Amino acid sequence: MSCSKKKGACCSGGPKTYNVVMIRHGESEWNQKNLFCGWVNVDLSDRGKREAVSAGKALKDAGYRFDMAFSSVLKRANDTLYAILKEIGQEDIAIFKTWRLNERHYGGLTGLNKTDTVAKYGEQQVQIWRRSYDTPPPPITPENPYYDTILLDPIYNEGPPRNDFPMFESLELTIKRTLPYWNEWIVPEIKKGRKILIAAHGNSLRGIVKHLDQMSNEQIMQLNLPTGIPFKYTLDENMKPVQGGSLQFMGDPETVKKAMEEVANQGKSKK
Numbered sequence: 546m547s548c549s550k551k552k553g554a555c556c557s558g559g560p561k562t563y564n565v566v567m568i569r570h571g572e573s574e575w576n577q578k579n580l581f582c583g584w585v586n587v588d589l590s591d592r593g594k595r596e597a598v599s600a601g602k603a604l605k606d607a608g609y610r611f612d613m614a615f616s617s618v619l620k621r622a623n624d625t626l627y628a629i630l631k632e633i634g635q636e637d638i639a640i641f642k643t644w645r646l647n648e649r650h651y652g653g654l655t656g657l658n659k660t661d662t663v664a665k666y667g668e669q670q671v672q673i674w675r676r677s678y679d680t681p682p683p684p685i686t687p688e689n690p691y692y693d694t695i696l697l698d699p700i701y702n703e704g705p706p707r708n709d710f711p712m713f714e715s716l717e718l719t720i721k722r723t724l725p726y727w728n729e730w731i732v733p734e735i736k737k738g739r740k741i742l743i744a745a746h747g748n749s750l751r752g753i754v755k756h757l758d759q760m761s762n763e764q765i766m767q768l769n770l771p772t773g774i775p776f777k778y779t780l781d782e783n784m785k786p787v788q789g790g791s792l793q794f795m796g797d798p799e800t801v802k803k804a805m806e807e808v809a810n811q812g813k814s815k816k
């Protein structure tokens with residue numbers, strides 16, 4: 546059977562491969578204001594909404610169809626997903642939402658302006674907080690204006706458990722709660738040949754990318770995922786990327802490069 550037109554599992558002659566599409570949500574209102582956001586449930590900005598629609602159009606033009614979708618419990622990722630599904634005319638597919646795909650919890654940095662934080666602590670420290678593998682931000686405390694906003698938000702009624710509710714997360718800690726979900730819920734569906742779309746966040750997706758590409762703790766520091774540009778992985782039966790199958794962005798390389806630089810620059814001082 547030839548399945549060259551299918552975007553899920555493919556088997557035409559050679560070894561079986563599987564495609565999975567992921568997207569970081571479109572620009573959020575707090576991305577626009579350059580604030581550390583993490584678990585605060587903010588909306589997409591107008592630009593972010595446009596990015597989500599464009600992502601949907603790109604997927605539609607490339608002929609993508611999905612069997613199911615996964616997202617976090619945060620509306621910026623959910624709304625990105627809905628906009629895409631609307632564009633491709635698949636609003637009725639099954640959607641699974643989990644806090645395990647949330648953005649990393651930014652602890653005591655939540656709500657702070659990234660440029661002001663650079664001015665106070667220096668670019669190097671902010672880069673460590675934003676992109677290092679295992680250095681967490683300071684914990685969020687009750688004095689933080691968003692402490693209750695997060696803790697009392699009904700989106701967290703289903704988890705994480707109250708006695709294990711994060712007060713901060715490094716990338717390492719983010720991966721510890723994201724990867725079990727990837728392995729237990731997403732991988733089995735990919736292996737069944739289901740065509741999967743994941744709409745999540747810069748750092749939860751960095752965790753999945755680090756795992757798939759077996760990137761070192763140093764390599765992952767350099768990766769900034771752009772907002773609202775879908776990317777595809779082509780995986781073998783062991784869920785390892787095939788040659789050239791990693792991080793295949795659906796956008797022209799110059800636009801992707803600029804969008805990545807824009808994210809990186811959020812943690813630079815304004816000259």
Ligand SMILES: O=C(O)[C@@H](CO)OP(=O)(O)O
Binds near residue numbers: 576583651
């Ligand atoms: O503030 C955040 O929650 C994240 C993503 O928007 O920011 P950063 O890119 O600094 O990890």
